[in-house]
Amino acid sequence: MAKIEFEKLRFVVADDNAHMRRIVRTLLRAFGSREICEAEDGASALEAVENFLPDILITDIKMPIFDGIELTQMIRNPDGSKHPYLPIIMLTAYSERKRVLQARDAGVTEFLCKPVSANALYKRVQNVIENPRPFIKVSTYFGPDRRRSADPNFNGDERRKTDSNAFMVGEQVSL
Amino acid sequence: MSAEMQNSKDEEIIVIPPRTDLKDRVLKPGSAGGACKRAIKAAESAIEELSAEFDDWMISSIDELLSKLPQVHQDGLDSAAGEEVHTIMHDLKGQATTLGYPVVAEISDTLCNLLEKTPDVSRISPKIAELHVRSIQTIVKECTKNHDDPKANAISLGLRQMVMKILKHEFERAEQQ
Numbered sequence: 001m002a003k004i005e006f007e008k009l010r011f012v013v014a015d016d017n018a019h020m021r022r023i024v025r026t027l028l029r030a031f032g033s034r035e036i037c038e039a040e041d042g043a044s045a046l047e048a049v050e051n052f053l054p055d056i057l058i059t060d061i062k063m064p065i066f067d068g069i070e071l072t073q074m075i076r077n078p079d080g081s082k083h084p085y086l087p088i089i090m091l092t093a094y095s096e097r098k099r100v101l102q103a104r105d106a107g108v109t110e111f112l113c114k115p116v117s118a119n120a121l122y123k124r125v126q127n128v129i130e131n132p133r134p135f136i137k138v139s140t141y142f143g144p145d146r147r148r149s150a151d152p153n154f155n156g157d158e159r160r161k162t163d164s165n166a167f168m169v170g171e172q173v174s175l
Numbered sequence: 176m177s178a179e180m181q182n183s184k185d186e187e188i189i190v191i192p193p194r195t196d197l198k199d200r201v202l203k204p205g206s207a208g209g210a211c212k213r214a215i216k217a218a219e220s221a222i223e224e225l226s227a228e229f230d231d232w233m234i235s236s237i238d239e240l241l242s243k244l245p246q247v248h249q250d251g252l253d254s255a256a257g258e259e260v261h262t263i264m265h266d267l268k269g270q271a272t273t274l275g276y277p278v279v280a281e282i283s284d285t286l287c288n289l290l291e292k293t294p295d296v297s298r299i300s301p302k303i304a305e306l307h308v309r310s311i312q313t314i315v316k317e318c319t320k321n322h323d324d325p326k327a328n329a330i331s332l333g334l335r336q337m338v339m340k341i342l343k344h345e346f347e348r349a350e351q352q
Contacts, residue, residue, distance in 0.1 A: 002202040003210045009201055017266045019232045023273055026225050030218035055197055062265055085194055093269030093287075114269030115280065118218035122211065129201060132193035138186055145190070 004129060006032030012052060013038050014045035014059040014071065015091070020114075024058060024091070027121050042066035046074055050082045056128060061092040061099065068092065069106045076107035076143045084142065085135065087128040091116060107143025109133070222273070229274040233315050239263055240308045247304060252290065253297040260304055261290050267311070275320040278327040279311050282334055289338045294349035303341070310334060 011033060013024045021038045028036055037052045039045035043065040049057060057075070061068040068090055078084045090103045093114045103111055110124040133144040240263050246256035264283045271280035286307040290296055310330050318324040 002204050004214075005201045005203055006214070016262075017270065019274075020266065020270055023222065023225070023270065026221045027218045030221035031214045055201070062262065087197070093265055115272035118215045118222065122215050122218070126211070129198055132195060132198060134193050135191040137189040137191060 002130070004031075004126060007034060009033050009056065009125075010035040010052065010054045011037070012045060012048045012054040012057045012059075014040075014042070014048075014057065014063065014068070016040050016060065016063045020060070023116065024121070027116070027118055030118070031122065031125075040064075042068070042071045045071050049075060049086060053083065054086065056087045056089060056125065058089045058091055061090060061094055061103070069102055072103070072106040072108055072143075078137065078142050087132075089124050089128065091121075104146055105141065107141070109144050226275065230315075233271070233274055233276060233279070236263060236267055237308070237312050237315060241312070244301070244305055244308065247301045251297055252299050252301055252304060257290075257296070257301075257304070260308075261287065264290075264307070276315065277322055278314055278318070278324070278331050281331045282307055282311055282314070285331070285335045285338050289342060292342060293345050295345070298345065299341070303338075307334060 006028070011028055013021050013028070013036060015021045015024070018040070021040070025036050025038065037048045037054065039048045041064040045057070045059060045063075046066075048054070059068040059071060063071075066074075072088055072090070075081050075086055075088065076084055087109045088107070089110045089112055090108045091112045091114060092099070092103075095113045100111055109128055112120055112124050135143065136145050240260060243256050243260050243263070247254065247260055250256055252260070264286050268280050268283035268287055271277065271283060286304060289299065289303065293299055314324075314327045314330060318327040322328070
């Protein structure tokens, strides 16, 4: 495990509740981060992502104008978004399976249930940085690989393209 | 069915290798177990310092809830005012534990559960929402923080049992129709 240089990280924190933004900002500042931009709705968050160019977005689900799921879908648009590979941590009081799957299918990188703790937030940030996942591009999805582990019982056809062409795509986008 | 399963069997799936630019830029090689623990400890201390403001935050949320109640009584829980009460309760569900009031988070969760799961929110009496708001007000005013106050726990349990009965009744009614 290597040390995270938080002072080099830029965050956008999107939550319509000012108290929650204050709590998250306090935690991130204590970790060492100094560049934190706050947004109180989905539209301001998208603007902040495009102009502030954060390294990580931490967003709530329930927000005015458009919610955290819609915000994620807009960011994960490989043709229209300025920052389609941005790591996104969804921090929400919704913990139902339905919401978690909705967030996953929108392209969220990590999911964190409120109440937030220093330990849980640190671990999510750490995981985003230390264990970046491949991205999957199909007609119905663009985002981090939703398979967290290989299924040892899977015996179907391997449809994922991992040949040289696919890697060429990866090299192009990583510029 | 997940989006991935909806793809046609013939569709090409492109796997883009993980980007390592962030990792390369902000990870300093070497063991960091101590640094990680120190960062978490510093963050916990920072929240502890912030906690002096938590009671004011809680009181301002309660005042906001109380100010919405007359409109909710007039327009019902399926109105804009009802949605505002739901939003404040949802926020309390997420932050009250951090503010030192886990029982308030439980009570907020109970009301959110009712409003989100009932088949027809217009059938829920605004009195139920008021009962939750007044309970939170009582707990913050009269009970000790955290989970060790028997009165707060009894109030929370009573509300949860009541909401479970209402939901059961509403689901049965919806099925019969």
